[in-house]
Amino acid sequence: MNNGRLSNSGSSLIDRDYIDLELARLLNGPSNYELINGKIFIKSLNKFHIARIKTQVELRNQEDLVFKVFDSMNECAKFLGVSTHTVTKRMKTGVPVTLNGKEYLIVKSI
Numbered sequence: 171m172n173n174g175r176l177s178n179s180g181s182s183l184i185d186r187d188y189i190d191l192e193l194a195r196l197l198n199g200p201s202n203y204e205l206i207n208g209k210i211f212i213k214s215l216n217k218f219h220i221a222r223i224k225t226q227v228e229l230r231n232q233e234d235l236v237f238k239v240f241d242s243m244n245e246c247a248k249f250l251g252v253s254t255h256t257v258t259k260r261m262k263t264g265v266p267v268t269l270n271g272k273e274y275l276i277v278k279s280i
Contacts, residue, residue, distance in 0.1 A: 226279035227261065229269070237274055246276065 203219075204211045210219040224242040231237050240246040243261075247254045250267055257276055260266070266273035 227257070228277050228279045229267075229274040230277055231272065231274055239279060 202212060202214050204213060206218075211217070212219055226239065226241055227243055227246050228239050229237040229246070238249070240249065243254050243257045247257045250257070250269060252267070261276040261278065264275065266275050268274075
């Protein structure tokens, strides 16, 4: 089954001129990206680029006072001992989390 797998026998020669022409065509051609209203649009995928940036979140008590601030949802999830999905879901729905017998809301920091 693997006879000759480390050998290059039987492979065709590479046309270097064709590769150079294709490379030049791609580098000199139009960009696949377009800037629309400050957002990056990917033409070949027909959708906007989604940046993966950290979302700063806060834990707020029932009196709407900030209990703790986290630089990311991942840090908040580790602190609470839950998954990042749970943090996202609780933040969107407004359902409080319980920590040491007290309820806290997870909100996006401004």
